[in-house]
Amino acid sequence: MPVFWLVIIVLALAAAGYLLGRSRALQSAGGDSRNLHSQPNYYGSHVIMWVTVPAFGLMIVWLLAQPLLIDGRIAAQLPDTAVSEDTTLGLVMSDVRRVADGLDRAVGQGAMTEEQAGSVATELADLREQLAEVGVALGSNVSSDVLNAAQRYRDFKATGSLLMGIVVIALAIAGLILALLRTTNEFRARNVVERGVLTILMFAASIAILTTIGILLSLVFNTIEFFRLYSAWDFFFGLEWAPSFSGRGGASSLGVLPLLWGTFYISLIALLVSVPIGLFAAIYLSEYATPRVRAIAKPLLEVLAGIPTIVYGLFALLTVGPMLVSVFGQNTVGWMSGGTAVMTAGLVMGVMLIPFVSSLSDDIINxxxxxxxxxxxxxxxTQSETIRQVILPAALPGIVGAILLAASRAIGETMIVVLGAGAAARLSLNPFEAMTTVTAKIVSQLTGDSDFASPEALVAFALGTTLFVLTLGLNVLALYIVRKYREQYE
Amino acid sequence: MNDMRLTERATDMKEIKITAEGVDVFYGDAHAIKDVSVEIEDKTVTAFIGPSGCGKSTFLRCLNRMNDTIDIARIEGDILIDGEDIYHPKVDPVQLRAKVGMVFQKPNPFPKSIYDNIAYGPRIHGLAKTKADLDDIVERALRRGALWDEVKDRLQEPGTGLSGGQQQRLCIARAVATEPEVLLMDEPCSALDPIATAQVEELIDELRQNYSVVIVTHSMQQAARVSQKTAFFHLGILVEYGETGEIFTTPKDSRTESYITGRIG
Structure with a gap:
């Protein structure tokens, strides 16, 4: 049974349950809702909860578990000969799934009947051509083992979804009956429904947290794997970043310091640009601007925050870089050899951060x-004395928090750096030289063609973890400072 | 209220410090103050009483041009301090406010140390040449604010850490530190408990030695306790102005009498 219809049926049951629960509650109160413990709607909602939550919960678990179980059963039944020397079990299984998928489509488009799909054998028909006609291309002719497996796969799947349909609907009906039985005028439906709503809210909140933990774990495991292949000391204290590319062989130097230096240098320039400008803008907007100017200027400034960073990257690459070269390049002082440089990326990133700093500071000053x-x-x-000596000191902790949040964004920024700062990892003090950052190197290490299990690829996870710890630390510090400030006036 | 004591107050004539003539205040279209004329004496506590929204705070804020910070406020008429029109174009409101100190309804110490709270005004106006001068000014102001003994050992602690009554006395001391000639107080005790109120009232009475004090209050008992002159405002009009003792015992206007006896307001 298709999942879509299953959902419709359960929802229909829920709707019916709502009306039934309501009327049953009213009936038990003799038609007067004042004799009920809760409002009639709560009794209806209570039935909806019992119908939908267990049924949909089971359905989701089933849909997740079914493919795994079927794969396991089919793989166990495959004869050893099916997996020849030049393939792996995984590749054969994906063939099986493709053939099964193709048969499904063939049946769906009317090219085969259900019986044909179940009984067709490689000897009798050219299955590869038949499947190609319905849009499933196969790399080689289908062996009989794979075809048998695919047919069994379809059988299992059909049985599985039929079973699922039956069980889910049964569960929904059971929930409906159980909930209706509990519905009397004494029953505290409101408390139950509200606890149910609370659980849903908590579930939503915990998904965000669990995702964070999941991301962290995937980072940590890959990082541990990396440190098994590459010494942690060389990673954290190495002064050279020179990964060797796959095929050429030779050992790589994967020291993180040049990348951290690039990250730090570019962020520093970005903050030197954004903090004064953003702060002055915030002071103007909150203290001097008339309401009309403020109503126009503040949204305009915040539009800057909505521009995708890749656009800023293009701006750096096409406008700011060449402009800086024309001022500091070979023809004049000769400090800058190419458009991509720390200065280019830093300036553009600073512009990106201005609305961030100004908007947060504006809120804090207000x-x-x-x-x-x-x-x-x-x-x-005077007004300026008041701002300098009373308002800014009072707002200072909050402003520091805003700056730290901006710093953690600067450290995590990728696209501007990829396009504006160049790709050479370098430890240098010259802001007109190309450098690169941790984020840019994560991109380049993972998008190359190196083996995923090599230290050259896994280093991306170690870099990611380093970055994660850095920005997390900054964010925690920033939030701590902001919160401490908030306590003063509330 | 002891009526006998009220009538026996010293009523000898003093110099006029502030003269207001035909003052009208508008907030946008609302006419908040209507043709108010009043003469406020030096070295006297003058109380403004009246029901909420009668314009007494608005009028008080005209006396140091605090209404200038509100965009939609418009003031007509003349207000003279020591014979000088404070709304004359060549008068700088910033200079004026140094001369006319103000204490607000809610204690509002800056989030700085007690010392820096007091030193704020003198520093801005350059009243102290050396650190020792400033120390003197701070001590004198805190003594006038009747707070010195309580805080002399913790001048570097934040002013926001004091109790409500101490904070309000800190604000009074802060206003006194800039050596004003007039002190305006906008319901200075409304956020305080009775004990703190008593301390602040005692302080107001002492401040009368050196300043002309104008106090807005909701409490008629407070007006009777601390003031020598009382002005009764009603719906933006100055209904009656005179000796506190007379206002409270033999009011001339029926509205004043109704308010004082609790029938309106």
Whole structure:
């Protein structure tokens, strides 16, 4: 039974259950909802919960588990001869799935009947051509072992989804009956429904957390794998980044320091650009701008934050880089040899961060109570004295938090660096030289054609972990500072 | 309220410090103050009383041009301090506010140390040449604010860590530190408990020796306790102004009498 219809049936049951639950509750209260413990809607919702939650829960688990179970059974039944020397079990199994898929499609498009698909044998028909006609291309002729396996695969799948349909609907009906039996005017439906809603909310929140943990674990395991192949000391303290490419052989130097230096240098320039400009913009917007200017300027500034970073990268590559070369290049002072440089990426990243800094600082400055301003004006302070000596000191912890958040964005930024900073890992103080960052190298190490199990590819995970720890630390620090500040006025 | 004591107050004439003539205030289209004229004496505590929204705080904020910080406020009429029009174009409101200190309804110490809170005004106006001068000013202001003994050992602690009453006295000391000639107080005790209120009232009475104090209050008992002159505002109009003792015992206007006896407001 297709999943779509199954969902429709369960939802229909739920809708019917809602009405039944409601009316049953009203009936048990003699038609007067004041005799009920909860509002009638809660009794209906209570039935919906019992119908949908177990049924859909089981369905999801079943849909996840079924392919795994069937794969295991089929693989166990494959004769040894099916897996010849130049293939692996995994490749054969994917063949089996493709053939089964092809048979499904052939039946769906009317090229075969259901019986034909079940009984067809390689000797009788040219299956590869038949399947190609319905749009499933196979690399080689289908062996009889694979065909048999594919047919069994289809059988299992059909049985499986039929079973699933039966069990899910049975569960939904059972839930419906159980919930209706519990529905009396004494039953505390509101409490049950509200606890159910709470559980859904908690589930949603925990998915975000679990995902983070999942990402972290995948990083950590691959990082451990990397450190098995490459010494941690050389990674953390190596001064040279020179991965050897696959095929050419030779040992790689995978020191992280040149990359960290590039990351740090570019972020520093980005912050030197964005912090003063963003902060001044925030002061203007929150303290001096008239409401009309503010209503126009603030959204405009925040539009900058919505521009995809790849566009900033293009801006760096096509506009800022050549412009810097024309000022600092070979024809003038000769500091800069190419458009891609720390300065290019840093300036553009700084522009990207301006709205980030200004928007957060603006909120923080606005959170300083009006009483502080009144107090200062009442003592004969001018507006600029008030801003410098009262408002900024009061807002300082929050502003520092905003800057740290901006810094962690700068460290994690990728596209601007890929396009604007160049690809050479280098330990240098000259901001007009090309350098590269941790993020850019993660991209290049994973998108190359090197073997995925080699240290040259796995190093990307170690780099990712390093970056994760760095930005996490900065974020935690920033949030701590911001929160500490918030406590002062609330 | 002890009526006998009220009528026996010293009522000798003093110099006029502030003169307001035909003052009107508009907030946008709302006419908040209507043709108010009043003469406020030096070295006197003058109380503004009246029901909420009667314009007494608005009028108070005209006296140091705090209404200038509100975009939609518009003021007409003349206000003179020591015979000088404070709304004259050549008067800098910043200079004026140094001369006319203000204490607000809610204590609003800056998130700085106690010392820096007091030193804020003197530093801005360059009142102290040396660190020792500044120390003197801070000590004097805190003594006038009746707070010195409580905080002298912890001047570097944050002003926000004091209790509500101490914070308000800190704000008064902060206003006194810039050597103003007039002190405006906008319901200075409304956020304080009775004990802290008593301390602040005692302080207000002492401040009368050196300053002209104008206090807005919701509490008629407070007006009777601390002030020598009382002005009763109602719906933006100055209904009655006179000796506190007379206002509270023999009001001339029926509205004043109704308010004081609790029938309106």
């Amino acid at each position: 959170a300083v109570p009006q009483a502080m301003r009144d107090g200062s004006y009442g003592l004969g302070a």
